[in-house]
Amino acid sequence: MQNNRRILLIDSTASDFSTLKTILKFMDEDFDSVDVNDTAQTLVQHQQWKAVLLSANSDDFELCKQLITAAPELPFIVDQRLSDLTGLANVVAAFDSQITHSGFIQALHRCELYLRNKPNQQLRSSKDLQHTLVGHSHEMQVVRKLIEQVAPTDANVLVLGESGTGKEVVAQAIHRLSKRAKGPFVPVNCGAIPGELLESELFGHEKGAFTGAISTRKGRFELAQGGTLFLDEIGDMPLQMQVKLLRVLQERMFERVGSALQIKSNVRVIAATHRELENLVNEGKFREDLYYRLNVFPVETPALRERREDLPLLINELIRRLTEQAQDSVKLTDNAIQSLMEHKWAGNVRELSNLIERLSILYPNQLVDVAELPKKYQHIEVDTFEPEYPESVLERDALNDLFSFSEDEALEEEQASTQMVTELPLEGLNLKEYLSEVEVDLINQALSAQEGVVARAAEMLGMRRTTLVEKMRKYGLNQ
CATH class of the missing domain: 3.40.50.300 (P-loop containing nucleotide triphosphate hydrolases)
Structure with a gap:
């Protein structure tokens, strides 16, 4: 191997490596020799070594095993007296006092293959x-x-x-x-x-x-x-x-x-x-x-409030771990996640983990919206979740509602400021315009009754706040 790495000799008796040292000098290989009891710090600088030759008495077997397992990035060639260690992944060969030049060359070649083929640790x-450590934020x-x-x-x-x-x-x-x-x-x-x-x-x-x-x-x-x-x-x-x-x-x-x-x-x-x-x-x-x-x-380690953009990823990871543990999990709406992103998170990730586990117990395998979050985590207006339907479907449902009143309901509605059409005029009418007028009037009534609070007016009309805001924008109503 043509590189700047050296060979490290570890032994407990000075005579063990006499033959090997002669071979190394003949091969013009650079090497260092240390005692088996003074090795731990030397192995830390693993980039320096291309092979480690380990010789010791059987009394030092456990110490040698510890040295080898502590340095998985290095290939070891061990003394035959330590042959029981050849089962370890990074022990590539064994030698004895009769080792030859060609045998040693073959052992070094195995070390080279080990360094070349070992997994990319980085x-x-x-x-x-x-x-x-979940998160894409700069802090993480x-x-x-x-x-x-x-x-x-x-x-x-x-x-x-x-x-x-x-x-x-x-x-x-x-x-x-x-x-x-x-x-x-x-x-x-x-x-x-x-x-x-x-x-x-x-x-x-x-x-x-x-x-x-x-x-x-x-x-x-x-x-x-x-x-x-x-x-x-x-x-x-x-x-x-x-x-x-x-x-x-x-x-x-x-x-x-x-x-x-x-x-x-x-x-x-x-x-x-x-x-x-x-x-x-x-x-x-x-x-x-x-x-x-x-x-x-x-x-x-950054506080959770300093990396709020990581919150959705953390929530998904915590839910995934619950699923892996065969526990009930939950799914959060976008509004619920947005509300959690407004929280200060004094307890950081531990607090978030506890909350997700609590929600999985309260609402197993259900969809959690802002209304289901504990009060301290409700930082946006609570909306009752309802699916968004196409406008044509909404108009059809509104028409069905208009003509499905009971007599008592019809009487109550007649007393309202807007008079319902109970019979179609002979000249006909523009149904879309008529429904829009009714909708505008009812929205104004709800806003007036709730003193302009959009969230409560939406609740009174049985719709989401965002839906009501869109309708008010559509009809040019002031919020």
């Missing part, structure tokens, strides 16, 4: 992000771009935004698109756990470390080894715990409560908060050094 991540495009940029790294991320904007969804997306995707994603809400219990929750404890510690327990840092730890509402973490968290981030080591044994941390930390951390720093409620340690790469 394309796949873009599609995944569009499905997970910026968020998706930031996620794509930071996901392949191991940098600490601070996700900022109001409650309900999907900060955990952003953290999960970063994890899924990172080299730690096959590792665990462990969330913990720092504001939901009492301060005196938070240390044990994060770092674990030994049996007898405190009253009630009846057995040894792993903390969230241990559970997240090889993966991502999501610290939600980091702004609510007590100051004494902030000191201990800072030490872990700096030294990559921690101890369980009641133990002096240090445990190495192989965890990526993503923190989130709805609070203004800079203000908390100025108030002395949040450590400045921890703030800068966490704020390596900030990602701000």
